Amino acid sequence: MIQEDITPPVINLPKDITMEAAGPEGALVSFEATASDDFSGQVPVTCNPESGSIFPLGTTEVKCSATDAAGNTAQDIIKITVSDTTPPLITCPLDTSIECGQSPDPAITGSASATDVCDSSLDINSSDSIAPGTCSEEKTITRTWTATDDSGNSSRCVQTIEIVDSTTPEIQCNAPSTITPREAPISFTATASDNCAGEPFVEIIGYDCFAFTKKGKRIDKKESCIIKVNGDTIIVVDSGGVDDNITWTVRATDNCGNITETTCSVMVVKPSKP
């Protein structure tokens, strides 16, 4: 009696495979598939996609089948998952310091760059936390940069940006170059502006009154000039006479202690005839 082969082969496949992606296309994955049959012994297995193929990111179902000599066919599947679990490689811009008034925009202070095995267009973002510095106008920005790939893996780095005030204030004398004796009493109030927010402190720290002889000799005129100083304001009570030079030194101090001193002056001239 001839036995009839009615039993399909038995396919042996490995367990489902998980593989880290080697690039944007996925990963090359090899596996071993065998089949044995009660009559035919070892029979070939055909899988689609076949072992040694490049599998894309995600899960791919591989369908395998084997047929014995009698035409009995068996089928089985294996799941191959290719994933990107590797975070991007991020490089932060250099720590820097800027003057207040300058923009801390990444266009000026630099942006992070990042690369990834799988994602060539990473999402790169930043967020700032701001701490006060050593004086009222100075600040420290701690900027955290994050690069995230398409699979949601992210890397961070931190850039520190110091906002400093090392720029001295600018003084405005707010005085004309000449006055006439009759204009006295007259007062001039100095002001100052600064690169940082906050009003500089302005004070007059000294004054002088003098003239020159025809031969160029300097004569002190403090006796005849009557000058009063009130903080940032100089009051010429009496100019002392034509050809006198009245000078005063203004000091401006910004909120971070940067100091400018400027000498302001007016010359006393004859009134022009009407």
Ligand SMILES: [Ca+2]
């Ligand atoms: Ca069989």
Ligand SMILES: [Ca+2]
């Ligand atoms: Ca990645």
Ligand SMILES: [Ca+2]
């Ligand atoms: Ca992307």
Ligand SMILES: [Ca+2]
């Ligand atoms: Ca300043």
